[in-house]
Amino acid sequence: MGLQLILVMETNRQCKSDWIYIKETIDHFYKYDISHVRFSPVFMDGKGNYENKEKSVKKLISQYSSTSSQNRTEVIYCFDTDKYDTSQEDCSFFETVRSFCAKRNYHFVWFCQDIEQVYLGNSVENSKKCIESASFKRKNLIREMDPAKLSSGNIRKNTSNIMQVLDQYLTRK
Numbered sequence: 001m002g003l004q005l006i007l008v009m010e011t012n013r014q015c016k017s018d019w020i021y022i023k024e025t026i027d028h029f030y031k032y033d034i035s036h037v038r039f040s041p042v043f044m045d046g047k048g049n050y051e052n053k054e055k056s057v058k059k060l061i062s063q064y065s066s067t068s069s070q071n072r073t074e075v076i077y078c079f080d081t082d083k084y085d086t087s088q089e090d091c092s093f094f095e096t097v098r099s100f101c102a103k104r105n106y107h108f109v110w111f112c113q114d115i116e117q118v119y120l121g122n123s124v125e126n127s128k129k130c131i132e133s134a135s136f137k138r139k140n141l142i143r144e145m146d147p148a149k150l151s152s153g154n155i156r157k158n159t160s161n162i163m164q165v166l167d168q169y170l171t172r173k
Helices: 017-029 051-067 088-103 115-120 126-138 162-166
Strands: 003-009 037-043 072-080 107-112
Touching (some): 003 051, 017 126, 017 162, 037 051, 072 088, 088 107, 107 115, 107 162, 115 126
Parallel strands (some): 003 037, 003 072, 072 107
């Protein structure tokens, strides 16, 4: 039996910054059998495009399940909270995407206030996201990450729930 984890992220296919942080988290904190676990990244190219990725998600699910009837897939949508606590627009969007995921039985991962703030401690200009994520990987800064910051049950600045979701499918080292 195989497991496919589809991770739908805000970043674009060229930069892949979100995927770099997430894959570093998976590789550093978890052990898994590469022959039984497939990671399938889907890039939204902006958080507003989340509904447009349904076709890509369904296609990945179909392709993976066609290789074995025992294969299963879990879908994980990853979003920055932005200023959900002070901006009505961001709060409304946050609740909309949370509801979107719940209705489809998708997992909802959040990064408060954004993924760079969680992993780097500060927000990064869009033009520098690729450079900063590559530097994070090259310097192996994942070693300095406190897993508690990635396992938060409450939305607080510089935290995420990503490891709470991954813990359901992967074993920590």
